[in-house]
Amino acid sequence: MDRRLHALLLNAAVAAATLASPGTARAEDPVGASPGTPQVVEPRVARREVKAPAIDTENFEGGLFVGTVSIEDFGSSLLYGARIAYHFTEDVFAEATLGSAKAGNTSYEDLSGSAQLLTDSERQYTYYDLALGWNALPGESFFGSRRAMPSAVYFTLGAGSTRFGGDDHFTVTLGSGYRLLMNDWLAAHLDVRNQMFDSDLLGKDKLTQNLQFSIGLTAFF
Amino acid sequence: MHRVVVTACLLAGVLHAAPASASSAESVVVQDPYLELHSGPGRGFPVTQVVDRGASVELLRQRTDWIKVRTGRDHEGWVNRSQLERTLTGDGDEVRLPGPTAEARTEHRWEAGVGAGDFDGADVVTVAASYALNDSLYLRADVSQLFGEFSNGWLGTAGIGHIFMPQWRVSPFVGIGAGWVYVEPSATLVEAPSRSNQAAYAGAGLRGYLSNRFLLQAEYRQYLIFMDTNDNEVINAWTVGFTHFF
DSSP, rough: OOOHHHHHHHHHHHHHHHHHHHHHHHOOOOOOOOTTTTOSOOOOOEEEEEOOOOOOOOOOOEEEEEEEOOTTOOEEEEEEEEEEEEESSSSEEEEEEEEEEEOOOOOOHHHSOOSSSSOOOGGGEEEEEEEEEEEEEEEEEEEETTTTEEOOOOOEEEEEEEETTEEEEEEEEEEEEEEEEEEEEESEEEEEEEEEEEEEEESOEEEEEEEEEEEEEEEEE | OHHHHHHHHHHHHHHHHHHHOOOOOEEEEEOOSEEEEESSSTSSOOOEEEEETTTTEEEEETTTTTTEEEEEEEEEEEGGGGGGEEEEETTTTTEEOSOOOTTTHHOOOOOEEEEEEEEEEEEEEEEEEEEESSEEEEEEEEEEEESSEEEEEEEEEEEEEEOTTTTTTTEEEEEEEEEEEEEOTTTTSSOOOEEEEEEEEEEEEEEEEEETTEEEEEEEEEEEESSSSSEEEEEEEEEEEEEEEE
């Protein structure tokens, strides 16, 4: 009891002393600084100018592609288009694609001779696709023993719209590609995509698979 | 001695850069213990050179988190931004390389994103952009294309939203807005008139950061379509997408 009272009084005394002393002097200060003592160490806050370097940031990639698309029931056609990508990280990118092709005839149209299922404008196959891509297998490709170029095999998953047969179709696109950087800013692409959408053009509602194969050139900017 | 080296590097850089490109590359002095120069802009590319502290390197270009540099001895390679965060200019000023920081989560202004989902049975593709008024309040505009079984359409809305915990890795948000919906019947069906109506929505969702600048977002919205008849139409919609901020 006595000792507890003693400790309590001691604590109170220390607390009072701490409160009474001005800001800089602390109870555990070995120097025992009294009020009015000038600060021994003056902090040198040197304000440095932070500079953003004039560096060329190249996260966009844009270019053109050409290839072939096999439009289900309508044969294979020449495909061409443009794409733009934005690279979030070294692994992930977003890609917007616009493409166009002109569908051919169905087997039925060819065999019957004259019957046409679609008008000329309805045969126009145009699409856009907004996709997320993943550089799954980055690496280098070697050409002979002297040249190594950065490359990547990537996968994409996208959603968009395909206008075909006079109607817009919600389209899910699965893709895979190979990107080869020929120098710091120019890349060549080999792409395979499968565009899937529901269509009732031939009377019955079905999921069509429209495979495309393309080569392309893009520039980083 | 140090200054002589830096000056020599700068001079060499200027002389070397001249034929390649007109823009003069920025030169910085390495402050990290060492820099690892990779053969390509990715963590898996082999390290081909190492540059010590105090050496000067030229910054040539940046791709995502990788910066292509040229050393005083004319070696080129890609360095991760994290190794170049503490560098100085030849004059001793600090250099900050552009790129995402954790603070950017609450400091950024512009966001852009895409998504896909369901609009009362119809498929929907959405593109959105938003502008932050402060840490948690933002203005947002969306344009969506709708693909229904019997009709297609477009939906455009503008609204305001609130992010509850912008500094959290995953945060809930709410939003309200208004706009227009345009619906036209599918071409393979008999002719029916297309129509355009005003719409309003209230929504809620979750957003989570996958990296410092990239987030996934899932949102549920209830739309009220103001019809010409007395009955207004209520539509439930959800979308899942990704967003990037600048």
